[in-house]
Amino acid sequence: MEGVRTKPSFFLCSLIFLASAALSGADIPELDDHWQKKAEEALARSRAAYHPDPEAVTNHFNKAVHLALAEARNSTRRSLRAVGVKKFKGKCVATNPIDRCWRCQKNWIKHRKKLATCGKGFGRHATGGKAGDFYVVTDPSDDDLVNPKFGTLRWGVIQDRPLWIVFARDMIIRLSEELMINSNKTIDARGANVHIAYGAQITIQFVNNVIIHGLHIHDIKPSNGGMIRDSLHHFGLRTKSDGDGISIYGSSDVWIDHCSMRNCADGLIDAIEGSTAITISNCHFTHHNDVLLFGASDSNENDSIMQATVAFNHFGKGLVQRMPRCRWGFFHVVNNDYTHWMMYAIGGSKHPTIISQGNRFIAPPLRFAKEVTKRDYATEDVWKQWTWRSEGDLMQNGAFFRESGTPNTRTFHRKDFIRAKPGTWVRRLTRFAGPLGCKAGRAC
Ligand SMILES: *[C@@H]1O[C@H](CO)[C@@H](O)[C@H](O)[C@H]1NC(C)=O
């Protein structure tokens, strides 16, 4: 294997001593020197990625939505004039600002890396493998976790240099154990129908700058752990993994776009332990209980720096709760379509700031589940201090959002505050949620 040296690290001996001291949730028996160093570097990067004025980011986002819709309207008018109403029907129209940046161009495949400039919201600085070469996954197998075969997805994600990872053909990848993604990677499934399914989870741990686009992720199971390589210069023992779809752990600048996710053993996406600068956009979520978790612990103050944007997603059939469930940080939940939930949509504990704007909430028929929001572990006189705002949300079928906090002191009530596009636009903005089915040489 090119460039990969196995290191018979001190690890094998330490294994015996440390096996009992499993670190909660990190899937590592104990932070050895390698992981300790990575954890410290990652926290420093998360702190640097934290935005001191989050409303500047939400404003910037909302402004981009207005502009994209205005442009889309203009180009629709032009097309109508040019080709007539009938022909126009099948034409590619991208309405939200992330999609308008790259979609509907015939030669998208020649300009794949354009995507890296299209992020919006808190994860907008994620460029993934933009600075690197392309790497083509040709082999769906996952048999060697320490010296993965060239051609497999695992070989690509553990490289130390930036890589833009694409797929030669349609495939189902059943991961034998956690897929440890290294920094500066894009997984770009456009042009192929790629499923990560029936095996272990994707883990983004103590790294920076990852884009995941266009994957189908489903039926992920807990896994026993074992010796797993996470980078060219290191492999080590990992304990049991939970069976999340994607676990974001102590990582920053992460953008997940146009994925479809369902039916995993734990969360669909968990972002925890000082992760920040995250955008989850254009995804289609179905058939799952605990959908999105931002912050797993009421006692981990490191999560105060967590900032995430959840936008243009469709929360669909068979979902129960946590879309998302938040702790500590700042969360912009904007222009999503919530067509299904069974318990509640948005919840949290430990005074998170939740700005819900321009979503559509369709409550379920159950009379006790009409409330969008849910607060945990706090009495009303405590949670009434938490800033949870609903602005321009479209409430249907009896849905209601219980607001809290004092809006009048908020900085975004300054003059240049930009209102989100209201919830009545959500169907247009989320119409293409999930993987897109792109074909070479055709607009997608
Ligand atoms: C839309 O078209 C009008 C008239 O041609 C133009 O003034 C306006 O700037 C256009 N808007 C956008 C966002 O392109």
Ligand SMILES: *[C@@H]1O[C@H](CO)[C@@H](O)[C@H](O)[C@H]1NC(C)=O
């Ligand atoms: C990722 O890329 C950036 C920019 O090129 C670089 O500064 C950083 O060291 C890379 N990260 C890692 C872990 O290689």
Ligand SMILES: *[C@@H]1O[C@H](CO)[C@@H](O)[C@H](O)[C@H]1NC(C)=O
């Ligand atoms: C916060 O992060 C630091 C640095 O990684 C770590 O030492 C500390 O244990 C973390 N705090 C908690 C509560 O996990």
